[in-house]
Amino acid sequence: xxVRTPTLEDAATESAPIESAPARRPRADAVxxxxxxxxxxxxxxxxxxADASLxxxxxxxxxxxxxxxxxxxxxxDLVEAVFHDRVAELEALAEGLLASDAPGEALATxxxxxxxxxxTCRGLAAEAMLTMLAHxxxxxxxxxxxxxxxxxxxxxxAAGEVRDGVEIDDLVRMVQAVTLAADESDDPETAxxxxxxxxxxxxxx
Amino acid sequence: xxVRTPTLEDAATESAPIESAPARRPRADAVxxxxxxxxxxxxxxxxxxADASLxxxxxxxxxxxxxxxxxxxxxxDLVEAVFHDRVAELEALAEGLLASDAPGEALATxxxxxxxxxxTCRGLAAEAMLTMLAHxxxxxxxxxxxxxxxxxxxxxxAAGEVRDGVEIDDLVRMVQAVTLAADESDDPETAxxxxxxxxxxxxxx
DNA sequence: ATACTAAGCGGAGGTAGACTCCGTTTGCAA
DNA sequence: TTGCAAACGGAGTCTACCTCCGCTTAGTAT
Numbered sequence: 454x455x456v457r458t459p460t461l462e463d464a465a466t467e468s469a470p471i472e473s474a475p476a477r478r479p480r481a482d483a484v485x486x487x488x489x490x491x492x493x494x495x496x497x498x499x500x501x502x503a504d505a506s507l508x509x510x511x512x513x514x515x516x517x518x519x520x521x522x523x524x525x526x527x528x529x530d531l532v533e534a535v536f537h538d539r540v541a542e543l544e545a546l547a548e549g550l551l552a553s554d555a556p557g558e559a560l561a562t563x564x565x566x567x568x569x570x571x572x573t574c575r576g577l578a579a580e581a582m583l584t585m586l587a588h589x590x591x592x593x594x595x596x597x598x599x600x601x602x603x604x605x606x607x608x609x610x611a612a613g614e615v616r617d618g619v620e621i622d623d624l625v626r627m628v629q630a631v632t633l634a635a636d637e638s639d640d641p642e643t644a645x646x647x648x649x650x651x652x653x654x655x656x657x658x
Numbered sequence: 659x660x661v662r663t664p665t666l667e668d669a670a671t672e673s674a675p676i677e678s679a680p681a682r683r684p685r686a687d688a689v690x691x692x693x694x695x696x697x698x699x700x701x702x703x704x705x706x707x708a709d710a711s712l713x714x715x716x717x718x719x720x721x722x723x724x725x726x727x728x729x730x731x732x733x734x735d736l737v738e739a740v741f742h743d744r745v746a747e748l749e750a751l752a753e754g755l756l757a758s759d760a761p762g763e764a765l766a767t768x769x770x771x772x773x774x775x776x777x778t779c780r781g782l783a784a785e786a787m788l789t790m791l792a793h794x795x796x797x798x799x800x801x802x803x804x805x806x807x808x809x810x811x812x813x814x815x816a817a818g819e820v821r822d823g824v825e826i827d828d829l830v831r832m833v834q835a836v837t838l839a840a841d842e843s844d845d846p847e848t849a850x851x852x853x854x855x856x857x858x859x860x861x862x863x
Numbered sequence: 864a865t866a867c868t869a870a871g872c873g874g875a876g877g878t879a880g881a882c883t884c885c886g887t888t889t890g891c892a893a
Numbered sequence: 894t895t896g897c898a899a900a901c902g903g904a905g906t907c908t909a910c911c912t913c914c915g916c917t918t919a920g921t922a923t
Contacts (some may be wrong), residue, residue, distance in 0.1 A: 480919055483871060506909060517873030522911065587842035619855075626839040627852055634835030637792035638827075647832055650824075654859025685890055688900060711880060722902030727882065 487524050489514045495535045495574075502575040503532070532581045539570055539578070540585075540594045547601035557614030560605050561652055564628050568648055571632035579629040579636075586622055599625070616657045627651045692729050694719040700740045700779075707780040708737070737786045744775055744783070745790075745799045752806035762819030765810050766857055769833050773853055776837035784834040784841075791827055804830070821862045832856045 493514040497505045507528065511521040525531035546566055553559040571579040585595035603621040610617060631651060635644035698719040702710045712733065716726040730736035751771055758764035776784035790800035808826040815822055836856060840849035 477870085478920095480870060482919070486872085507911090508909065511873095518911080519873050519913085520871075523871075528910095583839060583842045587844070622843075623848075623852060623855070626843070626848070627836075627855060630835035630839035630852070631832070633838050634788060634831040637788045638831070639792070643828070643831070646823075647828060647835075650828070650832065650859035651855065652859075654855035654857075658863060682899090685899060687890070691901085712882090713880065716902095723881090724883080724885095724902050725900075728900075731882095733881095 483524075486514070486516050486520055490516060490521055490524060490531070491534050494531055498532070498535060498574045498577050503577040503580060507531075529581075529584060532577065533585065535574075536578055536581050537594055539573075540582075540598050543567060543570060544594070544598035544601045547598065547605050550605060551601075551608065556605075556609040556612040557656075560609040560615065563602060563605055564624060564652070565648070567625060567628045568632060568644060571629050572636075572644065576633055576636040579632040582629050583626065586625060613657055615655050619655045624651075624655065688729075691719070691721050691725055695721060695726055695729055695736070696739050699736055703737070703740060703779045703782055708782040708785060712736075734786075734789060737782065738790065740779075741783055741786050742799055744778075745787075745803050748772060748775060749799070749803035749806045752803065752810050755810055756806075756813065761810075761814040761817040762861075765814040765820065768807060768810055769829060769857070770853070772830060772833045773837060773849060776834050777841075777849065781838055781841045784837040787834050788831065791830060818862055820860050824860045829856075829860065 490510065494505075494510045497510050497513060501509075507521060508518050510531075511518045514521070521531075525534065543563070543566060547563050550559040550563055553562075567582075571582060582595070585593065586599070589596055589599075599621060602625065606615065606619065606621050606624065609615040610619070628648065628651065631644055631647040635647055695715065699710075699715045702715050702718060706714075712726060713723050715736075716723045719726070726736075730739065748768070748771060752768050755764040755768050758767075772787075776787060787800070790798065791804070794801055794804075804826060807830065811820065811824065811826050811829065814820040815824070833853065833856065836849055836852040840852055843849075
């Protein structure tokens, strides 16, 4: 619905007095700053973890702290933006795997991709995913990914490879949980081993 | 500046052969303040979570902030002290369950106790446990609990009720992880359901 | 090209919590 | 009692969060 030339027609449809924004295109500098902040935040989160200083991120992106806060009023907003693309990738992967002729294996592959993804940024990605799962806004990228994963799960269940009663949210949560639990451990094999337990736990028998 | 102040335990487990060090008994006011800080911290952590202000805790305990820091140089030291007793309870439970004649069930009962325990203090207990598991000092209360749990697990494995290859750390970690993952969810059943998956995952088949 | 305007910028400044330092107090052993 | 190390406490410093508001500038209308 993005029109180059803003019109006032939209305003007429609403009951509000003289309101309803004409939906202007954002300024070029705002777009540029926004993407620089996201990029810098991704780098700094990866090094410093979830508690990285927002002022450091602003400095790194070459913007003022006020600018950062206007674009991302809360830390969660920024985190969500950072992982937006990666969530979209998981969605795309799920959709691709729907074509596979081994439903159970396809689901396992997708969940393993979640595992790899969750380990980035010192477990921040896992926390972010859990947060997104909890606050499910209808048209969020996370919700799309969720539905793509749900289709994958439904197919595996229909094929009798995964037990009934398992829900997509449970699976995603468990995988993120494995990451958090293995995070402290110094043994890199830990996450894999725990992940194996999860898969076995949901497998039909 | 890593000089550890004598602790309550040091006073309790006296009658040790005094040799090179004089090993003086701590002052009465120090003992009193220490326990008041731990008690207050437990209450405030439960309400405010892991990020509670240490100054608020000191105020609540009626001591200066400097006193709090002398007793507990880091936040983790304080958290560990708060959960010290609860870890000991889990250890005692494990030892009691060793007498049960249903090894698999005994293990499940113990793990469920871990689940309940982990949920306290807004997931702080779970984080604390994961941290303790990672930094295993030989003679810590957590290490005792670990060994008690390991005995429980070994028995269940010997009875053929739990698959081989599962380690006690894995189990504890998974249970704590389930708590963290279910924490965000608004559904109180979530933790139970995820816990069920973990049990099924490690069960022999 | 010029002028206009509001979207956008940025950083000073107020707030809060973490942690240190050091002068003062006090338990307790002699 | 007295001596003194242990213990206390809070002022002070540092760092990060977040808001507010005057200044700048991109995009548009003339």
